[in-house]
Amino acid sequence: MNRVTLEKQLRSGLSALEQQGMQMPGIQPPENRDTLVAQMVDSIRRVDYVSTVRSRKVSKNRTNPHDNAFDPVRAAVWHQQHGNNEEASWLIFLSIHFGKALDTEWLLIKDLYGCLGTGLWDWPTVSHDPLALSNWISQNQHILRSDGRKFGNHRKYESLTPGKRGWTGAVIESYVDWVTEHGSHDDLFNDKINDAGGDPRLAFNKLYHSMDMVKRFGRTGKFDYLTMISKVRIANIIADQAYLREATGPLRGAKLLFGGGTSANIPHVRLEQMLSEIDGVLQVGMQVLEDSLCNWQKTPGRYVQFRG
Known part of the structure; x- marks a missing residue:
C-alpha cells in the first residue's frame, strides 16, 4: 500500500x-x-x-559476521527459515541490546559476534559458557570501542567496561540464565504459550514480565525484543498493550x-x-x-x- x-x-x-x-x-x-x-x-x-525481508530470499552471507553483508535481523530471518530458532533468537537479542548505530550500523555486533574476525560467538558456544564471552569482551573492549563501533542511540548508556553500570557481560549472562532456566529459547517460548492456554497476547504478557531477570532490559528493550521475536515468527505472541x-x-x-x-x-x-x-x-x-x-x-x- x-x-x-x-x-x-x-x-x-x-x-x-x-x-x-x-x-x-x-x-x-x-x-x-x-x-x-x-x-x-x-x-x-x-x-x-x-x-x-521475509518475503524475499535472504542470502546466507547475511549470517556471516566475517562478510560485509552481515545483518543480524536478516540473519535471524534466515536461521528461523532454516529451522534454527536458537540462533535466530540470540541474534535478535544482540540486535536489541546493541542497537543499530546511525553511521556504522551493525558494525559493533558484527565484530563481537564474529570474534573480531577470529571465530564465532554463536548460541551453542555462549549458552555453554557465557562467562567466556564476558571475559573476551573485557579483554577486547578497547578494540570494540574503536573505529566507529558503538551502540545504537537507544542503547547509548550501555557499556563494554566491566564493573560499569550497563556492563554488557552481565547483561549477556543474565539473558543466558533467563533462557537456559527453561532449557532453550523454544522451550521458554512454548512454556509461556502453554501457560497462557495458547493465547498469544497473554503469552506476550507472561514473557514480558519474566524478562525482568534480564539486566538492563527495561520496558523498551523487552517490548522491542518480544515484538521482533513475533515478527520473525519464532513464537506466536502478540503485544497485548503498550506497557x-x-x-x-x-x-x-x-x-x-x-x-x-x-x-x-x-x-x-x-x-x-x-x-x-x-x-x-x-x-x-x-x-x-x-x-x-x-x-x-x-x-x-x-x-x-x-x-x-
Whole structure:
C-alpha cells in the first residue's frame, strides 16, 4: 500500500473513532493530526520491514559476521527459515541490546559476534559458557570501542567496561540464565504459550514480565525484543498493550492524544484501554501505536522523521 492510500485509511479510521465518541483533543489542531498520521505511516513501514525481508530470499552471507553483508535481523530471518530458532533468537537479542548505530550500523555486533574476525560467538558456544564471552569482551573492549563501533542511540548508556553500570557481560549472562532456566529459547517460548492456554497476547504478557531477570532490559528493550521475536515468527505472541506504566515518550504521547497535554491526569490503565479501542479500528498493532506516539509527542505540530 502506498503512503497516500495508507494516510487516507488512517485518517478515515481516526474520524470513525471520533464519530463513535472517542475524545482525542491532541489531534484537533489540523497540523497535529497530520503529524500523527505521518508518524503512524513511518512506524508501520518500520514494523513491516521484517515482513518485507521475509518475503524475499535472504542470502546466507547475511549470517556471516566475517562478510560485509552481515545483518543480524536478516540473519535471524534466515536461521528461523532454516529451522534454527536458537540462533535466530540470540541474534535478535544482540540486535536489541546493541542497537543499530546511525553511521556504522551493525558494525559493533558484527565484530563481537564474529570474534573480531577470529571465530564465532554463536548460541551453542555462549549458552555453554557465557562467562567466556564476558571475559573476551573485557579483554577486547578497547578494540570494540574503536573505529566507529558503538551502540545504537537507544542503547547509548550501555557499556563494554566491566564493573560499569550497563556492563554488557552481565547483561549477556543474565539473558543466558533467563533462557537456559527453561532449557532453550523454544522451550521458554512454548512454556509461556502453554501457560497462557495458547493465547498469544497473554503469552506476550507472561514473557514480558519474566524478562525482568534480564539486566538492563527495561520496558523498551523487552517490548522491542518480544515484538521482533513475533515478527520473525519464532513464537506466536502478540503485544497485548503498550506497557505505558513504565514508559516515558509513549506515555506522554498517549496523554497528549487523549488529554490534550503531555502531563494530562489520565491513569495509565485508562490510556491502555483507549489505545486498545483505537487499535480495534485502525488494526495497526501496539508496536505501531507506541512508536508513533513516542515520536509524535516530540514535535506534535511538525513532522520530523526519526531514524533511531
